[in-house]
Amino acid sequence: xxxxxxxxxxxxxxxxxxxxxxxxxxxxxxxxxxxxxxxxxxxxxxxxxxxxxxxxxxxxxxxxxxxxxxxxxxxxxxxxxxxxxxxxxxxxxxxxxxxxxxxxxxxxxxxxxxxxxxxxxxxxxxxxxxxxxxxxxxxx
Numbered sequence: 308x309x310x311x312x313x314x315x316x317x318x319x320x321x322x323x324x325x326x327x328x329x330x331x332x333x334x335x336x337x338x339x340x341x342x343x344x345x346x347x348x349x350x351x352x353x354x355x356x357x358x359x360x361x362x363x364x365x366x367x368x369x370x371x372x373x374x375x376x377x378x379x380x381x382x383x384x385x386x387x388x389x390x391x392x393x394x395x396x397x398x399x400x401x402x403x404x405x406x407x408x409x410x411x412x413x414x415x416x417x418x419x420x421x422x423x424x425x426x427x428x429x430x431x432x433x434x435x436x437x438x439x440x441x442x443x444x445x446x447x
Contacts (some may be wrong), residue, residue, distance in 0.1 A: 314390065318390075322355045323359060324382075331376070332376060334376075359376075361444075365377065406427065409423055
């Protein structure tokens with residue numbers, strides 16, 4: 308299994324979400340959903356699912372002559388990797404602009420705002436711990 312998916316496009320992520328919601332789906336089942344929702348052809352969905360298989364985001368198994376697909380990674384793990392890539396490539400490694408955006412968005416519920424504060428507190432504790440560890444290792 309790959310450590311993180313490389314270069315997931317918007318459509319790849321949408322197809323992956325569809326498989327997370329109902330693991331073991333066939334190309335035809337996913338294609339029917341996307342034909343209705345986005346007007347996509349079965350061949351387009353087939354190509355996307357094959358790419359996801361090559362990228363090790365989906366595994367497949369032949370069941371009664373038809374390939375069924377399952378995600379190889381959890382939704383949380385993939386999303387964490389995508390956010391990490393965004394912070395590293397777009398924000399030059401600094402999560403501060405992302406956190407500022409989240410803190411100022413009006414779409415946050417009270418619960419989401421609380422979770423954000425908890426995350427920031429945890430990050431601060433981790434940074435304090437790193438500084439403390441570095442200080443100890445230098446004096447030994």
